[in-house]
Amino acid sequence: MEASLVRTQSLPQVIIVGGGFGGLSAAKELAGKGVGVTLIDKTNHHLFQPLLYQVATAGLSPADIAQPIRHILKNARNIEVVIGEVAGIDTQSQQVRTTDNRAYHYDYLILAAGARHSYFGHEEWERFAPGLKSLEDAVELRRRVLSAFEAAEIADSDEERQAALTFTVVGAGPTGVEMAGAIAELAQRTLLCDFRRIDSRRARILLLDGASRILPSFVEELSRAGVVQLRKMGVEIRTGTVVKEINDRGVSFDGEFIASRTVVWAAGNHAAPIGRSIGAETDRAGRVLVNKDLSVPGHPELFAIGDMVCFKDETGKAVPGVSPAAMQMGRHAGKNILLLNRGEVTKEFHYFDKGSMATIGRNKAIADLKFARFGGLFAWLTWLFVHLIFLVGFRDRLLVLFQWTWSYFTFSRGSRLIYGSFRPEKEALPKASDLTGR
């Protein structure tokens, strides 16, 4: 085994920072080609982020939607995987330094470090309103959501009970809508007979957004369909609402204070700071403004892809921060590196938009597949089908299908585990904001 590695060390070296959809697609493009590749990620797993909300609401286990990166790439003998956190990049000497004081030389570099949730300058809100990007985030949110019902069950006053049963989701993009819908199902169906002192159906679920409508990345017609479906599930929607304050007791907005034990942040993203750290020009969300071939201006050997870049297509519209876009960029950056390595010129990236979908709950979703737009049961089935197809390579596709079928007919959610000790008092994350990207 070591012999094969020595051979690859004489080849041009490519470093990929990040093992999400973008980085992994780039790695797959370079697998078995005449380059040595090192993929560096902070975690040991690739995460199927579109289903993260299912982990946060106890529908799926972490292992159902995550797989070790080195396992996915185990047959690509020219690729090494390193678990490490990038501390800095020296574009002069072409080195990536990690926080454990190791340095990795590159001839070509692909930055695919993703984004974290952004609190728009209110980083102190993170303790009270965690976001949903990593498995740790999801397990923490699951703990908070389930603990809230436990706290309500033993509450000493109606006031305390109502605050425990009030769930506020800030941000009504797909993640926020999915979270609100899944919490509503948990309260109205799954937990129905579990408690003795509370009626879980009395849970209040608020969905807030600063925009004038929910799911603003979708056409208005689908937005409206989403509103109808969410209201059926009892979710209260407040649009055009700007959050003023979040603390350990609840949320302030529109001159109102809502006592709410559990607050979920799904309002905005900020690109990994690694883009700015190399001196690249970035937009307001910290995203690198890349060239047409996905290279970083001034650095033909350096590419940036996925959620951490701002790429505008021919019409001037920014490519959305979704997994199909990241995967297309990953493959494209990989191809461009192979071209450069052969002394050829790189090609421009063109995004192929396959459409978008958001699920709202049981039998409820919206889908915009370009050639057709629809909501309801059929959109939900389409959502299920597409997500199961894209779990390809995940051992757990069959398991996930099995669990979903089971949950569908029984309303049960199998991963209702509270890790760490349950604390009945209102809780806050101990650690400060971590904005170093995925």
Place this chain on the structure above:
Amino acid sequence: MEASLVRTQSLPQVIIVGGGFGGLSAAKELAGKGVGVTLIDKTNHHLFQPLLYQVATAGLSPADIAQPIRHILKNARNIEVVIGEVAGIDTQSQQVRTTDNRAYHYDYLILAAGARHSYFGHEEWERFAPGLKSLEDAVELRRRVLSAFEAAEIADSDEERQAALTFTVVGAGPTGVEMAGAIAELAQRTLLCDFRRIDSRRARILLLDGASRILPSFVEELSRAGVVQLRKMGVEIRTGTVVKEINDRGVSFDGEFIASRTVVWAAGNHAAPIGRSIGAETDRAGRVLVNKDLSVPGHPELFAIGDMVCFKDETGKAVPGVSPAAMQMGRHAGKNILLLNRGEVTKEFHYFDKGSMATIGRNKAIADLKFARFGGLFAWLTWLFVHLIFLVGFRDRLLVLFQWTWSYFTFSRGSRLIYGSFRPEKEALPKASDLTGR
């Protein structure tokens, strides 16, 4: 729903402390009977502990072997479940106090708080050699085992690499044997193609025990069969060995120091201190010496069961700390409370020993079913069958069967997730020893 609760409050109140095999069996015995029951547990889930080593070695997900206690008991309308940690018991006023300053009155009390691993006065070893009792323990051990291979892959010296690839299991009872076997399989099969710089098969797995043979609770013939099977898997066995020291670099024993990044503690248990706290007489392992009817001497209304008690049968042999014993005791304590409540006298407990088994690895196990003793493939199939049968009530029985079948044919282990950030340096648990029981 609240109406039904009010009715139960006028009934005699039974408190059960602990939702393990013992506590849950007691609760099921009392379900629907003329008593009001409150079950208090530190966690929200009942854990199928015999499979915990599978979570620690990435074969199963936490949710596969754990289920919310209140979900299991949801149809028992006379039972309430409270997540809380017991701070103390006042046997005078018949109250259980929890750490969140709540007090619960009881007419009858069942203590089923289990045991934690014991370090025989060396509690400082826990940081370096965690044990395996809770889901948190298992997820932490999984993180350590998987991180060790990652650390070996990026090690700077042969010495560091070898220490990272050395796994020491202290204690060769069933848990220790299962852990050693599962780590061996992980190294020799599952991770085989995942790394580039190390050969995971070079991992060294040491199994230490102070006794003269492994699996001392089994007959000698089966012990020997276990040794043969473990040796085939490359596990080094050292019996008659007393550990002198465990620190952040490794383990000292028999005048030897073995550099070992990962140490697992499976050497001993100590009963939850709640037994001693009520002034009951206890043995060296902190286990309450209960009466023949499982009541605590001097307290006819107070029963103690499961791993936290020492109960000697007719022959003077102590009932072993295994789940079938805890379940039998739980049902018996429940029945005795119903007898007392009707003004009748309690009955003596008799343990029915169905035999015992330990699994060692793929196709490898030993079984002592009283009428027959055997090792190898047939013992392993028996082990599988019995464990799947006893996962009854767990939604995941089918899922677990599916995952095992899959793993059997592919050697894959699906839950290879490292939570929290990976730290390449040698790690230690930040928190001190927690001996407050399950």
